[in-house]
Amino acid sequence: MKALQTIRSSRKLVTLVWILGLIILWECGAFYIEAVKRTPENVLPHLWQIIASVFSTKVISNGQTATQIVLTNAGATLLRAGYGFLIGMAGGFLLAILMKLSGIVEKVAFPYLMLIQMIPILGMAPIVLAITKDIGVSRIVIAAILTFYPVCTNTLAGLKSVEQEKLDLMYLCAANRYQVYWKTLIPTCIPFFFTGLKISAPMAITASILVDTLQGDGGLGCMLSQSLKHAMSIYVFWQIVFLSAFVGVASSWLMGLLERRFSPQKRLAARKGA
Amino acid sequence: MNGSQTAIKIDNVGMVYRADNQEVTALTGVSLDIEKGEFISLLGPSGCGKTTLLRIVADLLAPTSGQVLIDGSSPREARLQKKYGMVFQSPVLYEWRTVQKNIELPLELMKLSKEERAERARKMLELVGLTDFAHHYPQQLSGGMQQRVGIARALALRPEILLMDEPFSALDEFTREKLHEDLLRIWGKTNKTVLFVTHNIAEAVFLSDRVCVLSPHPGRLSAVVNIDLPRPRTMELRDTPEFTALVAKVRNSFEGV
Numbered sequence: 001m002k003a004l005q006t007i008r009s010s011r012k013l014v015t016l017v018w019i020l021g022l023i024i025l026w027e028c029g030a031f032y033i034e035a036v037k038r039t040p041e042n043v044l045p046h047l048w049q050i051i052a053s054v055f056s057t058k059v060i061s062n063g064q065t066a067t068q069i070v071l072t073n074a075g076a077t078l079l080r081a082g083y084g085f086l087i088g089m090a091g092g093f094l095l096a097i098l099m100k101l102s103g104i105v106e107k108v109a110f111p112y113l114m115l116i117q118m119i120p121i122l123g124m125a126p127i128v129l130a131i132t133k134d135i136g137v138s139r140i141v142i143a144a145i146l147t148f149y150p151v152c153t154n155t156l157a158g159l160k161s162v163e164q165e166k167l168d169l170m171y172l173c174a175a176n177r178y179q180v181y182w183k184t185l186i187p188t189c190i191p192f193f194f195t196g197l198k199i200s201a202p203m204a205i206t207a208s209i210l211v212d213t214l215q216g217d218g219g220l221g222c223m224l225s226q227s228l229k230h231a232m233s234i235y236v237f238w239q240i241v242f243l244s245a246f247v248g249v250a251s252s253w254l255m256g257l258l259e260r261r262f263s264p265q266k267r268l269a270a271r272k273g274a
Numbered sequence: 275m276n277g278s279q280t281a282i283k284i285d286n287v288g289m290v291y292r293a294d295n296q297e298v299t300a301l302t303g304v305s306l307d308i309e310k311g312e313f314i315s316l317l318g319p320s321g322c323g324k325t326t327l328l329r330i331v332a333d334l335l336a337p338t339s340g341q342v343l344i345d346g347s348s349p350r351e352a353r354l355q356k357k358y359g360m361v362f363q364s365p366v367l368y369e370w371r372t373v374q375k376n377i378e379l380p381l382e383l384m385k386l387s388k389e390e391r392a393e394r395a396r397k398m399l400e401l402v403g404l405t406d407f408a409h410h411y412p413q414q415l416s417g418g419m420q421q422r423v424g425i426a427r428a429l430a431l432r433p434e435i436l437l438m439d440e441p442f443s444a445l446d447e448f449t450r451e452k453l454h455e456d457l458l459r460i461w462g463k464t465n466k467t468v469l470f471v472t473h474n475i476a477e478a479v480f481l482s483d484r485v486c487v488l489s490p491h492p493g494r495l496s497a498v499v500n501i502d503l504p505r506p507r508t509m510e511l512r513d514t515p516e517f518t519a520l521v522a523k524v525r526n527s528f529e530g531v
Contacts, residue, residue, distance in 0.1 A: 165366040168334055173380040173431070174354050183379065187370060264370030 023047065041234050050242065053235035060233050069223060069232070070239045073212075077220040078247060080136055081208035084143025085201060091144065092151030093193060099152075100159040100185065101177075117149045125211050135219065139211045143204035150203075151196035158192025159185050187264050194259040201251035209244060220244065280343075281435055281467040282308040282331060287340035289326055289493075299492035300326045304340070306486060306495065310434070313461060313468045315478035315485045317524065323493025324471045325439055331469060332360055332437050345434065356384070358435035359428030363443060365420035367412035374399065374408040377427045384431075398426035401460055418449035422456065429460075435467045442477070451509060454480055458507060479520050480507060489529040497527035 026047060034040040041049065054067050061069065099106035121142060129138045162185055170180045212221025220240050227237035289301040301323040308314050316324040329335040331342055333349035344352035352358060359380075367376050374395045381391040399405045402422040412420055421441055428436060442450045458481065461468055472478050478485045482501050489496040501520055503511060511517050 163364075163366065165362045165364060166368075168362070169360070169366055169380075170383075171334065172332060172353060172360050173383045174356070175383045179383050183382070184368075187368075 045235070045238060050235060050238045053233070054239060056235075060236070066233055066236050066239060069236055070220075070243060073218055073220050073223045074240075074243060074247075076136070076218055077139065077208045077212055078205065080139035081143045081205045084140040084145075084208065085147045085204040087140065088144035088147025088200065088204065089151050089197060092148045092196065093155055095148075096152050096155035096159060096189070097181070099156055106156075113149060113152060116145055121146065121207055121210060125207075125214055129211070129214055135211065135215045135217060138214075139208040139219070142207045142211050146203045146207045147197075147200040150199040151193065154192045154196030154199075155189050158189025161192070162188045190263045191259070191265050194255060194263060197255045197258075198252050201255050202248035205244060205248050205251060279309050280307050281310045281312070281345060282306075282469065283343040284308075284327070284331070285341050285343070287327065287330060287337045287342060289323065289330065289335070290338045301330075301337075301493040304488075304493075304495045306498070308467060308469065310467055311465050313481055313483045314470065315482040316469065316471045316488060317473065317475065317478040317485050318488035318493075318528075319473060319490060321493070322488040322490040324473075324488050326493065327488070328437055328439055328469060328471050332358065352435075356431045357433055358437050359431050359433040361421070361424045361428050361436065361438045361441045363440045365412065365417075365424040367420055367423055369412055372409050372411055373404060373415070373423050376412065376423055377430050380427060380431050394430050394432075395426075398430050401429065401463065402426045402456070416449070417445050418453055421445065421453065425457070425460065429464065429466075433466070435469065436461075438468065438470045440471050440473065443473070450477070455507075455509065457481065458505070462506060475521055475524050476512065479503075479517065479524060480512065485524055487524060487527045496529045497524075499524050499527060 026044070030040070030044045030046045033044045034046075037043055056067075057065055060066050064072070095105075095109060099109060124145070125138065125142055128141050129135065132138050132141060166184050166188075167180070170184055175183070209219070209221040209224065212219030212223075213225050214221075216222060216226075220243075223232070223236055224240050226232055227234055227240070284304055284306040287301060287304045288299070291298045291300055304323075304327060306314075316327060318324045326335060330337050331344070331349060333353040342349050344357055347355070347357075368379065371379065374392070377395040377398050378391040381394060386394075395408070396405075399408055402425055404419060404422055404426065407415060407419065412423065415423070424441065425436075442453055445453065454477065468481075470478070470481060479501055485499045485501060486495055487497040487499065488494065499520070503516060503520070
């Protein structure tokens with residue numbers, strides 16, 4: 001018990017050392033840039049300057065401060081990323097089940113899945129925008145497409161990982177197809193499904209930000225490029241960098257949390273640890 | 275032999291696989307009548323078709339010739355009527371279900387009530403001596419205990435026949451010998467017909483009323499050895515000359531290994 005506690009606390013220690021190391025590295029760079037560049041904040045500002053900009057009350061554009069701009073636009077982008085993620089998640093899961101149910105569906109759908117995955121998102125986004133003519137819908141569609149593939153392939157791999165003996169057992173007990181899925185296949189694939197979600201959650205957010213850059217009417221990506229072009233304070237850019245990094249990590253962490261709640265295997269592991 | 279006394283009738287069963295345009299004969303001309311309450315072993319080296327034969331009886335495979343009758347009906351009817359339970363080589367337990375919930379799984383599929391399931395699981399746990407482990411998870415049990423859960427799950431359906439596919443082959447010698455005694459005790463209490471597949475000669479002799487020796491290339495029944503050792507059998511039986519003689523007799527009945 002004591003050994004376990006030591007490991008737990010040391011893991012926190014490791015994280016702390018990591019964060020401290022990153023801060024020191026960043027600040028070394030910032031001091032160096034400050035000494036050699038005329039506009040150091042465009043390359044690498046000090047962390048305290050970024051933090052100060054968060055609490056600054058200076059109005060930058062449209063009567064909003066930097067933080068207000070970031071938060072309003074984050075709402076527009078992240079909400080759409082979230083919708084797209086949910087749609088991609090449901091679609092990926094359902095297609096995986098359909099592919100498992102029918103070999104024909106798998107044969108037909110799999111090449112398309114691969115194709116979607118191979119087309120770069122930056123190439124796909126303008127096409128989607130041209131079709132939908134709406135940046136909000138485009139964000140949702142792109143986030144959904146990106147979520148779809150990892151969720152679908154991982155879930156399918158999970159469905160296929162069931163041991164033959166378990167299926168034999170189901171057969172011997174004369175289980176119907178619904179029972180086979182509900183009692184055996186779906187519980188087995190849940191951890192795989194969550195692996196897909198953990199991969200795709202940050203991707204959906206990145207994709208939505210990328211889609212924003214295509215048009216000038218709002219969203220994190222739009223503000224990001226405007227700030228980089230010096231249309232507004234550069235600190236909007238730095239705030240967005242930190243915010244999106246944080247949200248990306250948090251989204252993956254949230255999936256882990258949900259997995260511990262909903263995956264039968266993980267619930268078991270948690271109970272054993274207690 | 276009285277017809278109603280026959281639990282499993284294997285009649286001239288043959289099995290031919292087709293692989294790469296080549297025909298592989300897994301089994302040929304196997305005939306065997308198994309009486310109710312009998313403990314029968316199918317013994318042989320790998321490739322002799324013993325597991326194939328068991329899977330044919332269990333309706334997991336269809337024979338290419340001959341037929342199997344279980345209590346007068348086809349394997350499919352017998353399966354749907356839950357006339358047999360099966361124990362696999364690995365325990366095949368559901369990691370996320372407790373021991374009790376694992377035993378209840380086939381009963382859930384039969385849509386039995388919660389009370390009925392719990393009651394049957396309780397009796398089965400008592401039978402295999404795992405009452406104290408009802409709420410443990412499979413990973414918390416030893417290999418031998420896991421396999422006992424597998425036996426309990428097969429028996430929970432209240433089948434007349436127990437089909438066992440090398441159930442103890444992955445266990446260490448000490449655990450295996452203990453489980454042999456346990457299995458004979460359970461068999462003595464429940465009067466099931468047991469069809470037991472193994473590649474272990476001593477195991478087959480210790481457990482069985484009759485040992486059916488299968489030889490490979492092609493898989494065929496080459497001898498049936500009656501094991502007329504007294505019951506109940508205990509560990510000490512293995513050290514008697516009668517036991518050793520029967521093991522030798524079985525070993526000598528193999529052909530072409």
